Every structure is written in C-alpha cells, then in structure tokens.
Amino acid sequence: MTARDYLNLLGQQWRVIVAAGLLGVVLAGILVLFAPVKYAASVTLYISTQQTNSSSTDAYQGSLLSQDRVKSYTQLLSGYRLGQEVVTDLGLNDDPQAVADEVSASVSPNTVLLTAEVTDTSPERAEAIAGAIGRRFPALIAQLEKPANSTLPPSVTATVVQGPLLEPEAVSPRPLTDLGIGLGAGLLVGVVVAVLRRTLDRSVRTTEQLAEVFPKPLLGTLAEDRTVETVPLFLRDRPTSPIAESLRAVRANVDMLDLDRTTTVVAVTSAIEDEGKSTLLVNLALAQANAGRRVLVVEGDLRKPRAAQYLGLSEDVGLTQVLTGRASVDDVVQAGPAPRLELLASGPRPPNPCEMVESPQMSELLATLRERYDLVLVDAPPLLPVADGLALARLADGVVFTVRAGFTSGALVRRAHEMLETAGVGRVGVVLNRTKDAGDGYYAGYYYAEAERTAAPTPAPSPTPGSRQEFATVPSPSPESDTEQHDPATAGRRS
Template structure:
C-alpha cells in the first residue's frame, strides 16, 4: 500500500476508527474512575562525610557519591521496612510496605529523595518521615566502625516528609488521552488490515489485477428503486436515469463495425441486479429511438416479465419447442415502446434449450430485425446457462454489485466466459452510492433532452410493420 492508499482507508473507514478510539477512551475513563486515589510524600536526605580539611574533601565527596547509591538500594530492604512498621506500630506486611517506597539519587549529587505512596495522604507523610529517620539510624549503624562511636559518613534529613492532598494517581486526563490515542491507532490498524483482507469490489481499481475489460457504466444507488424499479417510473433527469443513459451511450462504442448487436447481461451471483440492469438498459435503448428487443433468457427464475407487467405464459421456451413463432411471442411495453419476449413456461432442462440450434436460429432471426437485442441471462457461477448464451451472442456485460461481489468471484465469472470463447464487452457497476465520487457522482446533472418523447421516432419493429 502507498501513502495515498492509507488516506483512502482512513477516508473510507474513519467512522469505525473514531468509534474504536472513543470506545478505548471510555474504557480508560471507566478504569480511572474505579481506581482508588493514591497520594505521595517526599523526603530528602543529604549524604556527607565528617572530613573537614580541604585535602580530604574531594575524596570524601567521591566516597559519599558512591555510598548514596547503596543507601538508595537499602530503601527497599525488609530490614528498614521492619523498623518502620515497629516505629509506627501499624499492622502491615514489611514486604508490601517496601513496595510503596522508592528512592532516587540526584544526578552528580549526594542527595537522596525517597517517595512513599499510599491511599491516605496523611499516612503517606508519616511513613515517609519515619522511613527517612530510620534510614539515618541505619546508615549510622552500618557506617560506624566496630569499637568506635562516630561514623565517617552520615545521612542528614534536609527536607522533612511533604504533605499533599492532590493525588498522584490516577490521572484522568492522561489516561483518557492515552486511551483515545491507543484506540485511534488500533482502529486505524484494524481498518488497514480489513482493507487488505477485503476482496470486495468497491471501485474500478479493485479490478485492475482481474481484468482489463472497460467499465461501461455505473448505476447509482436509488433508495426509491424498490418502489419505482423501471426508468419509465422515475423522473427523466434523476441520477439513476442518467446512469442508464451513460451506459446506453457507451454501449454504442462496443463493436462499432456491427450494425445489429446481441448482448447477454449477466452477473457473478444472484441478487446483484442483473435483471433490473438488463430491463432498464433495454428501456433506455428503446427510449433513445433504437429498435430494441429484450429477451428473458433466465429460464430458471424469470423476473423480467413481472417487472414490466407483461404476460409470462408464452415466451422463449414456447418458441424453442415450436409451439409458437417468434413474432407471436413478442409483447410491447407501451410506455417505452420496448419489444419483449418473456421466458415462457419453466422447462426441466434450461441449459439444453439455450444450447440448442433452435436458440441459435432465434438469435440470428431477431438480430436482423433489431438494432440491439438484450438477453437477460442467469448468473454465471451457479449455472452454465449464461456462458452458453454469451457464446451465441456478440458478448456479455457483467453486472457487479458494488461492495458485495469479490474479486475472486469476478475472476471465476470471467473464466467461465473464456472457457466457451465468449467475449466480455464490459462491466457495469450496480448500486453505487450516490456520494461515491470515485465514479463521478459528486455533482448535479444538467438537464438534457428527455427520452420520454423519443419513442415516437423509433424505427418500426415487428409490431409496427
């Protein structure tokens, strides 16, 4: 990943990053509230020698500096803790009391500062003061040579134990700040990991390693699509209508040397919107004035006829078995002037029918009568029907559900087409969020000529000859 990729991840998943950061900050705040306040008391001692003449002063200073480190280590001894417990007359474990005390030697000095922490400020001061006094006595005992009364080195209390009612722990601001920082880092790391493991297709760049096929169009997500699934049911300048006009325009540049074209519209898996894409693309082509025929070739789960509100009884299967002629199976969608052949009765052997010579003859026949023939094919991965249809057509358009289909599924779908020598003419991204500027939907659409009046200029098809 490059630097700009990290910014893309942050822009795409910033909400989850912020939520994790807030969660960690909240957890840190809750942990802080559950902690008992801890107070600290400091006492400072000065370590010196009894030498008074200048000749031995330097040597005495070095000796004191060496000794002060040993005294700092004695702070954590059980012997000193026992003395403090006895002096204070408290019921405490010497080992636990020793853990409450720490010592620090000033840099290049003979000053020793001991610090005692406790949940009671006054008790912390008392323990610190007794610790300092007992350390002075212990140093005198240890440094006094046997048989003598004076020690060559001594510890002197310079600052008595301090008292403060301000707790040193916990620190709410620091803890919450650290929790927020750690949460943001963890959230961003998880976002990057999720992005690296996420193989779903969310932009044309995600397909760079899968296929070189062009993106013919992107269909913008419309919340009202379930109530008004057809182009004839929405405003002509709605973003979804504009999406299909762009797809219609781009389709004209596919195989420009061929006057009559047959395209299969399929997807990798069910539920990606291939039927709605095929139906609305056909409607847009018909509204644009071209002779257009939509054939419902999903003989397993046909939905196009019900979407258009047309009869499902007679259709492709009726023509393939010779019950009716193709001309008699054609219906007209009056609002748009689109010619349509339904799937007809669902057969027990859809793949065999679609692979038959009768299907090839049907496609050859309608190819000469229409500018564009759209085949609403089944999904590619569950069954072989779509690949068989694509091999008989001039190529296939693969509808990809934005943010749902994975790169592996797209790769397998393309391999299905390659296995039968079918051409992939392009990709169609479906249900793209309107705010996704990757596809250019971050601006308003300028009014264009409405397609509602165009069907009157259509060249005649079967039902108008």
C-alpha cells in the same frame, strides 16, 4: 498506498474509526466509574557520601558514587525489606509486600535526589506510610552501607529533605484525562483496523485493479447509491441523478463496442451473485429504449430471476414456456415501463435450467429475436457458481460484465475472465459497480444534482419509433463524430 489513498480510506472507513473512538471513551468511562479513588503522598531524600578529605578528585568520585547508589535505592524503596520496616513502624497488620507495592520510586535526572511516592485509597494512610519511609529508609541505608567490623560511619547516607507531602486532590482516576486517553486510543485502534482491513482486502476496488485482473474495455463506473435497493429504476424515477448520468455513459460505451452494428444480443453477467447485474441490465434497457431503440429484456437467469421484479412485471409466464413449446413469444412477452421496452420473463422455474439455455431451442429463439428487436439484453446468471451464465455468454453477440467494487475478490474476477477467454467470447466490456471512490461514477454529479435541486425535469417528447434520439440533454455519441471515442475505456472516462 499513497497519501491520497489513505485519505480516501479514512473517509470511507470513518464509521469504523468513530465507533472505535466511542468504544474507547466508553471503556475509559467504565474504568473511571469503577476504579477506586487513590491519593498520593511523597517524601524526597538526599543521598550523599562521607568524604575523608576535601580534594576535588574525592568530591567527584563521591558524587559518582552517590548517583550510582541512587539507582539501586529505587528498588529498596519498593522492596519487601522496607515494607516490613514500615509495617513495624506503624503497627499495621498488612502484608509487608502489599505495603511495598503501594510505593514507587523515581530519581531526578543528574541529581542524587530520590523521591518515594505512596498511593492509597486513604489519604491519611498514604501520608503515614510516606512519613514512615522518611524515618526508616535512612536507617536502613546506614545499616547497609556501614563498613563491616569497623567503627567508621556509613559511606553513604540518606537524608529527608522534603515531606511527607500529601497531594490535595486524588491522583486516580482523573476523568477528563482518562476519557481523553480512551478517545485517542480508540481512534488510533480504529485507524489501525481500517488500514489492516484495506491491506488484507483482496477485492477489486478501483479501475486500475480491475484492469489488471479483467483486461477488457471499461464501459464505465457506477458509484455507490443506497437508494438503488429501494428504487432500482433510477433512470425512470431519478433521471437527473448522478448515477443515471453514469449509466447513460455506460449505454453510450456499449454502443461503441458495436461499431459494425452486428451486436444485437448482449448478455449481462458477473462473476458471483449480488454484484448488481440485474439492476444494471434493467437500467441499461431503459437507457437504450429512451435512446429510440426497440429493446427486449430476456430473463435468462432461471434460478434467481430479478429483472421482472425490478420492472414491476410478472415472472409467471415467459422463457421456459417458449423453450418447451407451450407458448409463443407473442403470447408471453410483456410491455415494459417505457415505450419500445418489452420483457420476456423467466416463467416457471425449471428443474434443469442449464440444459434449457444450452438447448437448440434457445439458439433458435435468439436468432428469431435478433430479427425483431434492435437490442436483446439477456440477464444471465453469474459465471462461477453455475454453467448457465457461460452458456448464454457464448450464445450472445457481446457481454457486459459487472464487478461490484469492494465485494468481489480479484482472483474470482480473473477466473471469470479466463472462462470467457477459453469459451471464445471476445466482445466483452466491463462495468465497475457500486464504487465508493468519490472520483468514480460521479462525472457530472455536481451539474446534474444542481439541476435537480433548482428545477423539476421537463419530460421530452417521445421520439418516433426507430429514431435514436436520447431524451436526456446528452445525445448518443456517434462513432464518426470523434476518433478518440473509438476507445470504450476512454469514452467511459470522458463521459
């Protein structure tokens, strides 16, 4: 991951990071609220050695000896032996080890100054224990450092030079400091979690990753838009939105796949469900109808049909009745929400959907529809869960394969590509759907969003039947207009 990838990651995962920071503040607040208030008192001792002469060598060696002893004395200050001495001195009924646990020792760097700090819930008790340490510790050192069987004085002595001193304010808890530490720790944990999630994530997120696992022409990218769940027909209800413009680019690139004008039946499918294929299909149908083509949407997903619901039409009659001979196409086809757009819904749910779409009747039906419509868009089931999707892809003249960014793993997308290759489906384009990268899908976002804010869109006059006039400001690209547009992936990026 590059620095830009990390910045994009922080922008995409800001909710996780903020939530972790708030959680850290809450936990720190709980600790502050329930932690006992503690006070601190300290006493400072000077460690020195007894010198028999005043030579510089002896003085240097004595200094080294003092510094060496100081490191060992830090353990004595918080040990059981001194704790027992303090309990005896103050006449306490406490456990000596409990008293010793309240003592912490520190050494000033490159000095022979030893500081003992006592923390306790009572300021008076903390000061008393510090005073007892100042009295008992020098005697303990003298006893330990006195030469055996000798009348000589101890080689090392400890002298109180400061204290006991009581801190005027409580040392624990410190609300502002503790809350700040909690916030910082929470934000750090949030960043780590976000990076780990991205590192361990095997889903396809970018067009580069998509090209590796599904090496087919990129028809375009559609950015994440939460309103699609409630307003699926964004080409009708939000025609000047950025996602609508991205869809028009996809429509133009679908046309670029049909350079020889032989592609009439196009199946729209995905690797697994919930990748937005039905939403893409109905909006692609609207874009093609608005461009002047006579379009039929066939609800080929007989298990979980959604196209009729998105178009606001009935799914009670349709394809299954035509295939079983109970009705003709003219009896069940429905007019769509736009001129030149019609729907052949799924009809009653059959017990054998795979057998129905693989039947000779399905092939004959598609052959008939090729003669009647400029474009037939088939909403096919996902390829991996069931066999229906691959059967419809083989019957179609072309396939639009959609991948939901950050949702489908690369392994599943690669498997779907291999299935299409094995089945001999060659004319395939891919759409990266619901991408969260701000650079994808919003090619004309600023321009069209600004136009939407400043003025309501003026509906263009309905084009005459058979014409290819697009109602938007961007006309449908012609294959002869620019040789660079012959590459669908390039055309998708230029749009």
